[in-house]
Amino acid sequence: MDSSTLRKRVPASTLLDWKTVAPAIGASVRKLDPRALITNPVMFVVWIVAVLASLLLVRDLVAGAAGIGFTLQIVLWLWFTVLFANFAEAIAERRGKAQADSLRETRTRTKAKRLLVPGNTELFEMVWAEELSPGDLVVVEAGDLIPGDGEVVEGMASVNEAAITGESAPVIRESGGDRSAVTGGTTVISDRIVVKITAAKGSSFLDRMIALIEGAARQKTPNEIALNILLAGLSLIFVFAVATIPSFVAYAGGTVPFVVLAALFVTLIPTTIGALLSAIGIAGMDRLVRFNVLAMSGHAVEAAGDVDTLLLDKTGTITLGNRQATAFRPLRGVSEQELADAAQLASLADETPEGRSIVVLAKEKYGIRGRDLAELRGRSIPFSANTRMSGMEVGASWVRKGAVDSVIAFLDSPPVDTGGNVAQALRPRLGADAVREINAIAEEIAKAGGTPLAVAKDGRLLGVIQLKDIVKGGIRERFAELRRMGIRTVMITGDNPMTAAAIAAEAGVDDFLAQATPEDKLRLIREEQAKGKLVAMCGDGTNDAPALAQADVGVAMNTGTQAAREAGNMVDLDSNPTKLIEVVEIGKQLLMTRGALTTFSIANDVAKYFAILPAIFVAVYPQLGVLNIMGLASPQSAILSAIVFNALIIVALIPLALKGVRYRAIGAGPLLRRNLLVYGLGGVVTPFIGIKAIDMAIVALGLA
Numbered sequence: 001m002d003s004s005t006l007r008k009r010v011p012a013s014t015l016l017d018w019k020t021v022a023p024a025i026g027a028s029v030r031k032l033d034p035r036a037l038i039t040n041p042v043m044f045v046v047w048i049v050a051v052l053a054s055l056l057l058v059r060d061l062v063a064g065a066a067g068i069g070f071t072l073q074i075v076l077w078l079w080f081t082v083l084f085a086n087f088a089e090a091i092a093e094r095r096g097k098a099q100a101d102s103l104r105e106t107r108t109r110t111k112a113k114r115l116l117v118p119g120n121t122e123l124f125e126m127v128w129a130e131e132l133s134p135g136d137l138v139v140v141e142a143g144d145l146i147p148g149d150g151e152v153v154e155g156m157a158s159v160n161e162a163a164i165t166g167e168s169a170p171v172i173r174e175s176g177g178d179r180s181a182v183t184g185g186t187t188v189i190s191d192r193i194v195v196k197i198t199a200a201k202g203s204s205f206l207d208r209m210i211a212l213i214e215g216a217a218r219q220k221t222p223n224e225i226a227l228n229i230l231l232a233g234l235s236l237i238f239v240f241a242v243a244t245i246p247s248f249v250a251y252a253g254g255t256v257p258f259v260v261l262a263a264l265f266v267t268l269i270p271t272t273i274g275a276l277l278s279a280i281g282i283a284g285m286d287r288l289v290r291f292n293v294l295a296m297s298g299h300a301v302e303a304a305g306d307v308d309t310l311l312l313d314k315t316g317t318i319t320l321g322n323r324q325a326t327a328f329r330p331l332r333g334v335s336e337q338e339l340a341d342a343a344q345l346a347s348l349a350d351e352t353p354e355g356r357s358i359v360v361l362a363k364e365k366y367g368i369r370g371r372d373l374a375e376l377r378g379r380s381i382p383f384s385a386n387t388r389m390s391g392m393e394v395g396a397s398w399v400r401k402g403a404v405d406s407v408i409a410f411l412d413s414p415p416v417d418t419g420g421n422v423a424q425a426l427r428p429r430l431g432a433d434a435v436r437e438i439n440a441i442a443e444e445i446a447k448a449g450g451t452p453l454a455v456a457k458d459g460r461l462l463g464v465i466q467l468k469d470i471v472k473g474g475i476r477e478r479f480a481e482l483r484r485m486g487i488r489t490v491m492i493t494g495d496n497p498m499t500a501a502a503i504a505a506e507a508g509v510d511d512f513l514a515q516a517t518p519e520d521k522l523r524l525i526r527e528e529q530a531k532g533k534l535v536a537m538c539g540d541g542t543n544d545a546p547a548l549a550q551a552d553v554g555v556a557m558n559t560g561t562q563a564a565r566e567a568g569n570m571v572d573l574d575s576n577p578t579k580l581i582e583v584v585e586i587g588k589q590l591l592m593t594r595g596a597l598t599t600f601s602i603a604n605d606v607a608k609y610f611a612i613l614p615a616i617f618v619a620v621y622p623q624l625g626v627l628n629i630m631g632l633a634s635p636q637s638a639i640l641s642a643i644v645f646n647a648l649i650i651v652a653l654i655p656l657a658l659k660g661v662r663y664r665a666i667g668a669g670p671l672l673r674r675n676l677l678v679y680g681l682g683g684v685v686t687p688f689i690g691i692k693a694i695d696m697a698i699v700a701l702g703l704a
C-alpha cells in the first residue's frame with residue numbers, strides 16, 4: 001500500500017482557478033475589518049499605518065500639497081500589503097469551501113423510523129431527522145439514509161459511507177463490537193439495524209466536518225500564538241528604530257515625510273510571515289482532509305509533526321478486526337460436539353462479532369441449533385475488556401469463555417456469587433494436566449497469530465476456540481517507513497503475549513504490550529509523555545477511548561465506536577492506521593513551512609534594511625553613497641520599490657504557503673541546515689534582486 005492508494009477526495013484546486021480567486025478577492029476586502037485583523041498583530045499594525053497614511057493623503061489633497069503622486073502610490077501599496085495578506089488567508093479557506101458545499105448537499109432532509117417500544121422493530125413512527133434527540137432508537141433498513149450519528153445496538157448491516165469518505169465500497173456496521181458507530185447521512189445498503197442516536201442536532205459528525213473544512217472551527221495553536229507574539233515584538237522594535245530616523249535626518253538639516261517612514265517601517269517588520277501564517281495553518285488542515293483525515297484541532301496537526309512514539313491497538317487497527325471462530329479444539333476426553341455445545345451456550349447472548357461467529361460455527365459445522373434464551377432462563381455474563389471473559393449461567397450450571405489465563409484464574413478462584421456448590425464442583429477437575437494441555441493448544445493457535453479462547457463449563461476446562469484475524473495488507477512496509485521517519489511503533493492489545501508476539505512480528509511493529517487493560521494503555525501513554533515524548537495513538541474501541549484522549553495525537557478509526565471517535569483529536573475516515581505516515585508528514589510539512597517562511601521573512605527584512613537605507617540617507621549624508629551598492633535611482637524610487645517588493649513577495653509565496661515545503665526523511669539536522677541555506681540565504685538575496693528590478697521598472701515607467 002503506497003501513498004497513491006490513499007486517494008485524495010478532491011483534486012487540489014490550482015491557484016489560477018478563477019472560481020477560487022474571484023470570491024477570495026471579495027473576501028480579502030471584507031477581511032479589512034479591523035475586528036477580524038486584530039488577531040494578526042503584524043497585519044493590524046500595517047492596517048493602522050495604512051489608515052494614518054490615507055488620512056495624511058486626504059489632508060495633502062485638501063491642502064493641494066506637492067508630491068501627491070508619490071504619497072498616493074505609497075498609500076496604495078500599504079493597502080495592497082494588507083489585502084494580499086487577507087487574500088492568502090481567503091485562498092486557503094476557499095479550497096475547503098467547495099468540499100464543504102458538497103458535504104452540505106448530503107445533509108438533505110431525512111425521515112427517520114423512531115421506535116415506539118424498545119425491542120419491537122415493527123412499531124415505529126415516522127419523524128424528521130431533526131426531531132431526533134440523543135437516546136432515541138431508530139430502525140434503519142436497506143435503502144434508508146441513517147438519520148443521525150449513533151451506535152448500532154441491534155443487528156448488522158452493510159453501509160455505504162461514500163457521503164463522508166468518498167469511498168463507495170460498503171463497510172460493515174454491527175452491534176456489540178468495535179465497529180458499531182454509524183454516521184448520519186450514510187446509507188444502509190443491506191439488512192436492518194437498530195441505531196441509538198448519540199449526537200444532538202447541530203453537533204453531528206457531518207456538521208463538525210463542514211465547520212472544520214470551512215475553517216470556522218479553526219483556532220490558533222499555541223505555537224502560532226507564540227510566533228505571533230514574537231512577530232509583534234519584532235515590529236515593536238522597528239517602531240523605535242524607525243522613530244529615531246527623523247532626529248538623525250534633522251541633525252543633518254533634512255526632514256523625512258511620514259509616508260516614507262511608514263513605508264520604511266512596513267518593509268522592515270516581518271510582514272511576509274505575518275501575512276502567510278494563517279494560510280499555512282489552514283492549508284495544513286486542508287491537506288489532511290484531502291487524505292480523508294479530519295483534525296479536530298490545529299494543535300493535533302502540529303503535534304503530529306513531532307511524534308516520537310505511535311501506539312496502536314491490535315484488533316481492528318492492525319488487523320482487519322472481524323475475529324472469526326474457525327475451529328473448536330477440545331481437550332483429551334472431551335468431544336468436539338461437547339465443546340461446540342458449551343461454546344455456543346457461552347456465546348448465545350454475546351453480541352460481539354467474536355461471539356456471533358462462534359454461534360455460526362457451532363451451527364454450520366456441528367449442527368448445533370439455536371437455543372431460545374428466554375426459554376433457558378439463563379443469566380448472561382457479557383464480555384468486558386477487564387474480565388476478558390463472557391458466558392452464561394443457568395441455575396447452578398455455568399459456562400465461561402475468554403482469554404486463556406483469565407479462564408484459568410477464574411477456575412482457580414470462583415466468584416462467591418456463583419454459589420458454594422460451584423466452587424465445590426470445580427476444584428478437583430482443574431488438574432495440572434488440563435492446564436498444560438490447554439496451554440499447549442493455545443500456544444499453537446497464538447503462534448500462528450490466532451486468538452485462543454478457553455472454554456470452561458461447571459468447573460471443567462473443555463478446550464479452546466480458535467479465532468482468526470488477518471493483518472491488514474501492506475502494513476509492514478508502512479511501519480518500516482515510520483521507522484525511517486524516526487517513529488517507534490508499539491502495539492498494545494488485550495490479547496495474550498503469544499498472539500501479540502506473532503501479530504507484532506507479522507506486522508513489523510517495534511514493540512508490543514500484551515494483556516493490556518484500558519488503564520494499562522493509558523498508563524503507557526502517560527509514561528512515554530513523562531519521558532518528554534510526543535505520543536500518537538490509533539485505536540477503534542471504547543476501551544481505547546481514555547488512551548485516545550490522553551495521546552497528543554489521538555487518531556480514531558472511523559469504523560470504531562462512537563466513544564473512540566469522540567475521544568480522539570483526529571478521525572481517519574478510511575480507518576487505516578498507517579495513514580499516520582501522511583499525518584506525520586503533513587504535520588512536519590506544516591512546521592517546516594512555517595519555519596522556512598519565518599526564516600525567509602526575517603532574512604528578507606534584514607536585507608531590505610541594507611538595500612534601502614543608504615539610498616534614503618544619501619541625500620542628507622552623501623558619505624553613505626559608497627554603501628549604496630544597489631545604485632537605486634533615487635531615495636523615492638528606493639522606498640517605493642521596497643514597499644512594492646514587500647507586498648508582491650506575499651503573493652509570490654502564497655503557492656508555497658499552501659503547498660508546503662517538501663518533507664524528506666533525511667533527518668532533522670540535515671533538513672534544518674538545508675532549509676536555513678535555502679530560505680535564509682534566499683531571503684537575503686531576493687530583496688536585492690527584486691528591489692533593483694522594481695526600481696528599474698519604476699524609473700522606466702516614470703513613477704518616481
Ligand SMILES: Nc1ncnc2c1ncn2[C@@H]1O[C@H](COP(=O)(O)OP(=O)(O)OP(=O)(O)O)[C@@H](O)[C@H]1O
Pocket residue numbers: 312313314315316350352354355383384385388389390401402403404451452453492493494495496516541543
Ligand atoms: N466476546 C468475547 N468473549 C470472551 N472473551 C473475549 C471476547 N472477545 C475478546 N475476548 C478476550 O479478551 C481479550 C481482550 O479483548 P479486547 O477486544 O478487549 O482486546 P483489546 O484490548 O481491544 O485489544 P485489541 O483490540 O488490540 O486486540 C481478547 O484477547 C480475548 O482473549
Ligand SMILES: [K+]
Pocket residue numbers: 266267268269270271272605646
Ligand atoms: K516586511
Ligand SMILES: [Mg+2]
Pocket residue numbers: 178313314315316540541
Ligand atoms: Mg480493540
